[in-house]
Amino acid sequence: MESVINTIVWAAIIQGLLLGLLYIFSKRHRSRANKLLGFFLLCFVLEALTMWLPFDYLGSYSVSQYFDLPEVKLLFPVLFLNYVLEKLGAVKNYRTFLKFHYILVFAVMLLTLPNLILFAVSGESLRDYFSWDTISNVFLANQYYAFFLTIVALVISIKEVLRYQNKIRNAYSDLDMLEIKWLWQFIFALVPITFMWGLELTRIAFGGSGMSVFVLLTWAFIIVFIYFVSFIAFHRKNLFEGVPELVMNDEEATEQKNDHSGRDFKAMSIELQHAMESKNYYLNHDLTIYDLSKEMNIPPRLLSTCINQEIGVNFNEWVNNYRVEKALDLLQDPSKIHYSIEGIGEDAGFKSRSAMYTAFKKKTGYSPGHFRKQ
The missing domain is CATH 1.10.10.60 (Homeodomain-like)
Known part of the structure; x- marks a missing residue:
């Protein structure tokens, strides 16, 4: 059974890697949205490698402890939200929010750099300069904030899709612009992953330790998600395509909103x-x-x-x-x-x-x- 599970996991990792690279480097479907989706999938690949690698060391360097490899959990909600907003033409409304979190994300990821430098210079790591509790608390704080940010990203995504649909119905005659069922599916496919992740964090908050069934279920849903994205990528052309820029911005709409007198x-x-x-x-x-x-x-x-x-x-x-x-x-x-x-x-x-x-x-x-x- 263990060998079957490992085969399925590694098949999904390879599938996610290939699909992510396709989105990033495709010349035929080159767009910012596709690059964002590609990096989003590659984050799953990197996160999977930190958990499913069959070894704990590269040479004498550990790859199984906190911040030994870049920590990308914060990137999941940021890239997910950025992708959805890009597809809806609504990035400008959240530009400051996204910029702040990209800075935060890369600051957390860069913690791996001093770890590598310390190892190269002295053969030690951050854990040798700070207590294990300190490193563990920083890692868990990052986890909990990433989970909270994922909830926020899901809520914003749902709100903006509803707003987009309402605007299309009242401003555009092209019915194809309303054919975004796949985007709803993409958003809600993350819900079971997020739910299991929340259960695992709750378990940890109450003193749980070690591998739990919630972690395994989370990865089961991630595998399904990767194959789902692969499926719709080759059956829905608008997964690759962008949407026309909405002509009327919110400021113009607000100015005209009360101009009904007479x-x-x-x-x-x-x-x-x-x-x-x-x-x-x-x-x-x-x-x-x-x-x-x-x-x-x-x-x-x-x-x-x-x-x-x-x-x-x-x-x-x-x-x-x-x-x-x-x-x-x-x-x-x-x-x-x-x-x-x-x-x-x-x-x-x-x-x-x-x-x-x-x-x-x-x-x-x-x-x-x-x-x-x-």
Whole structure:
């Protein structure tokens, strides 16, 4: 059984190493987000090596004690959060927070450097200059803070994904931008790892020592996580791709938030619907509320409020309903019988086949092919 476990662990370590290097050095999918994810996976690899190496010494240098190798636990939540924020285009809102913790992370990791220097010069280590309790307490303080930071990172990630989805629904017409189920899965895949880690830290706080079942379960979930990321990496193209930069920043939104006085939203909604029907703005595959704002000379915030309150849907659904109606007309047009479903979708304003099918399912309950004139 032990040999089977070791085989599974080392297979996952190698898988994480290869996938991490792919994300970091891929020329085809070069991006800051991919590099962050690559380093995140390599942290798991380094942490695994400190625990699962079958030997305790390289020559006469210990690799099994505190700070003998770089301590990377603080890097887990920082890289995780940075990656999620990068995918959502929200890094700027947490730049100071991230910068502070990167400095803290590298300060902790650099504790290995004096350890190496001391060993090279005198054959001793930090444990020979400080008491074991001191080194142990520093290590545990780092552990507990890393765990606390992981909880914070998960909460911020969930908050920002919800914020992103709300903003897309009210400002962008591209349905593909809402296809981020994989990102939710990525976030929640860390929950069981964090939970087991918390149980282990609780056990230690109450005087526990040595290897526990919580540690083994934590690594079991880490192995599953590595294979899960490997799976979605080759099945979800948007794991590699970034998201368009959100045009309207929070400051602009705040300034416009209260600019509703004297507005006749009923009249505005009639004007909006007339403009959409007469000028076919929905045929623009990348239409945003900011584009429509310029055309209508109405602030984006007011447009969004009007659509939500008077028309009763968000911007995304409103625009795609027009596209569905246009596609239905084309599907019933005998002169378009030679057009493919994808071609009709493109002519109706849909950016992709998946966006068209999603909009049809939502509005009609059927796929576009159901309405094709025979």
